[in-house]
Amino acid sequence: MGVTLDTLDTVVLCWLPDVMVSMGLFQPDTDIFDRRDVLREDYQPEEIVGRDEELQQYISALQPVINGDQPANIFLYGKAGVGKTACTRYLLSELKTDAADYGIDLTTVRTNCEDLSTSYQVAIQLINKFRDPSDQLKPTGYPRRQVNEWLWEELDAIGGTIIIVFDEVDHIDDDSILYQIPRARANGNLEQSKVGIIGISNDFKFRESLSSKVQSSLCEKEVQFPAYNANELRDILRTRADIAFYDGVIPHEVIAKCAAFGAKDAGDARQSLDLLMEAGDVAVEQDADQVCEEHVDEARALLEQSRIIDGVAGLTQQGHLVLYALLMLYEEGETPVRARDVQNRYEIVCKRAATEPLVPRRMRDHLGELAMLGIATRIERNKGESGGRYYEYSLDTNPDLLLEALAETVDMVGVTDAIQTRLDGEI
Incomplete structure (x- = not known):
């Protein structure tokens, strides 16, 4: 006797509950995270460490x-x-x-x-x-x-x-x-x-x-509030990790590595906690018994990619053009560079994009925003009475990821020889 659609439905419906009871698609994690939310931004610790x-x-x-x-x-x-x-x-x-x-x-x-x-x-x-x-x-x-x-x-x-x-x-x-x-x-x-x-x-x-x-x-x-140093970040991470993870899951070297990255980047506790949480997620995905340094490295690459994509997505079109101008100068070995030199390249980029360029002051605002997002760095220079004080800018982000995030701008503006060389290297 052939199996009709109606009888097939009946078979599936009878079989599925038994399977779902014994082998659920989603199961609670019992190896890595105990209270993952403790690592989130909205968690309020019972004590403040390092302040x-x-x-x-x-x-x-x-x-x-x-x-x-x-x-x-x-x-x-x-x-x-x-x-x-x-x-x-x-x-x-x-x-x-x-x-x-x-x-x-x-x-x-x-x-x-x-x-x-x-x-x-x-x-x-x-x-x-x-x-x-x-x-x-x-x-x-x-x-x-x-x-x-x-x-x-x-x-x-x-x-x-x-x-x-x-x-x-x-x-x-x-x-x-x-x-x-x-x-x-x-x-x-x-x-x-x-x-x-x-x-x-x-x-x-x-x-x-x-x-x-x-x-x-x-x-x-x-x-x-100054930036945290590595020791302070280690204390913060260890305090949270003791609550967020099961015992024995986070070795000292993992805490030290997450703290070192945070201290090097900006002394940012939020950044270090995000890295520790992402490393735990990587360990869960790989069905590991413990978080290791390799998980931290993978987590950092994932967070960097997400940070760049989100940061660039939040910029205006003019912000994209300013960033692309700075990226061009970086690839040509011209950075750190003063805002007035970024302005010159930015105006060329705007011309290629058939867009009216902003006045220098507004262009500098976009450079400042890039620095605040951690996409660029801004270094203050003081040349004394002869040269005065001014800022120089450079990239603080993986240029390959930036080119990926700026794909529409690259298509619209075109590439320089230096940018083309990098793109050829990705193929």
Whole structure:
């Protein structure tokens, strides 16, 4: 008797559950990771490692809250991954607990300014954080004065002491809100609330871009977070690894290698933790019993490729053209190079792409963005009175991966002899 489609369905349906029960497609990992999420960015450790001096400065700056006084305005700066946000979360959590013990009404609110470019947008987002979901403001369409009045009403309705954390505060182009909030009580806009600001920035030069009146208020207390050294990164990684992995899975040399890469690149704990997590993932994929140094090497190559692809994808077309101009100069052995020389090559690239070039100042902004992303390096030179101070730029990324990520730009602009030589070498 032949098997019909109906009977075949019946056979499969009867057979499949038995197979799935004994041999599931997905099974929990029992060899490498115990608590993988401990290595993620949003994990808040119970203790902060490698930041004793910065924590002490930070605690001193927050002390007025416990005294029942107007909170100080605090500005934190340092590169990404050096503990600014982690320390802020940790201390504000401790502060709220201690404040409650002393009968102090403390409210903390955090807003990330990455996608906000104006004080107006920041004020709207703050108001919506305080309001019920059914009473949210639209992004635009209100007079600025009215928005400010609503903000003061919301803050005063909360009462007590309020600390507002502006993460990535350097994305705000105008600094009016950074001036108005710290002075709101003195200007009679607030009566029931005492408000303080904590500004967090990855840009060391952001402070210089603020008006003098904002500097004196926002930067009342400053804490600088330097890059982690290899020893500090080893301590951080070991503390997390002891929780994230099963016993005996992460040998000392793996921790040391991940820390060394992180210290060499930027002193970035986030980068080192990502590398350790990726190395664990590689070990899981290879069904290994332990994470080894070879897994770290493979993980680093995978992360580098992902970082470049994501970084280049996030650039504008002009950013792609600036990067391609710098890549050309690198391949020709002309780097490190001054911005004015990048500008010359960039204008040629724009002409080939039938695109109007940016003025030098805007082109330098794109070079700065490449440096901030870790795709390029920016080195400050000081030639004294005769030569003055200036920056030189070079690549800090695998050029083969860059060419792959810039494939559309390469097709549009064309190649130089040096670029063609590299492309021929890939074939």
